[in-house]
Amino acid sequence: MTPLKTVIIDDEKDARYLLRHMIDRHLPQLDIVAEADDVDSGIDTLKRLRPDLVLLDIHLSSGDGFDILENIPDPQFEIVFLTAYDQYAIKAFQFSAFSYLLKPLMLRELRAVTERLVLRRESQRDTRGHVKILVEQFRNSGQIRKIVIPHLGGFTLVELADLAYLSADGNYTHFHLANGEEIMSSRTLKSYESVLFEEGFFRIHQSFMINLNYVTAFQKGENTVRLRNGVVLQVSRTRKAAFVDRFLS
DSSP, X not given: OOOEEEEEEXXXXXXXXXXXXXXXXXXTTEEEEEEEOSHHHXXXXXXXXXXXXXXXXXXXXXXXXXXXXXXXXXXOSEEEEEESSOHHHHHHHHHHSSEEEESSOOHHHHHHHXXXXXXXXXXXXXOTTHHHHHHHHHTSTTOOOEXXXXXXXXXXXXXXXXXXXXXXXXXXXXXXXXTSOEEEESSOHHHXXXXXXXXXXXXXXXXXXXXXXXXXXXXXXXXXXXXXXXXXXXXXXXXXXXXXXHHHO
16 A cells, blocks of 8 residues: 555644654555645645645644635645644544544554544545534534534435434444434444533443433333333443433532
């Protein structure tokens, strides 16, 4: 496979050096073709070189990484975000970006992300549209209304209001929509739990996470919930009290 043309955008010189050093020594799958240290140079570099991958710091001295993305008319690249602390940004990334890395960067984490990226590129999954969706999510005053579901054929964009519940299937997750449609994601249910919890979802069982807005009844004796679409799901005994507290709060 031809190495992926990679651009590093980070306003910290030492951080760029460390990242380049790790890639040059350990990750032949990536070919660093340029670096940038602010919004303007980042925009110019991406428009000029059209890379395959951008390693992008969120907080730049002249703005943020999203200022750059908003100025790229037809982005064809993957994004791996670099961030030190921004928990809200991480939440957005879990919805729409390929991945993110927490600073200080660790080689094993960078290698793992690179291997997943190479597999996706080899399978020729179409990821166009992620950048636009990601910017929309991040600029939306903290209100997440849509979720990007990655799967073998690419990704599907779903309104959270249309999502009734999720079910676990090993390393995969099934998204069950109110209209009866089902979409299988190539991520685990656990990877969605922390993100969806704040958006009105609750994990009632090791295998199920529900949209609380779809609950029509709870049977205490049977420990089951009935959803608006008629589906009945089991509530585990260990999560029962927390579910009731959350639902009634």
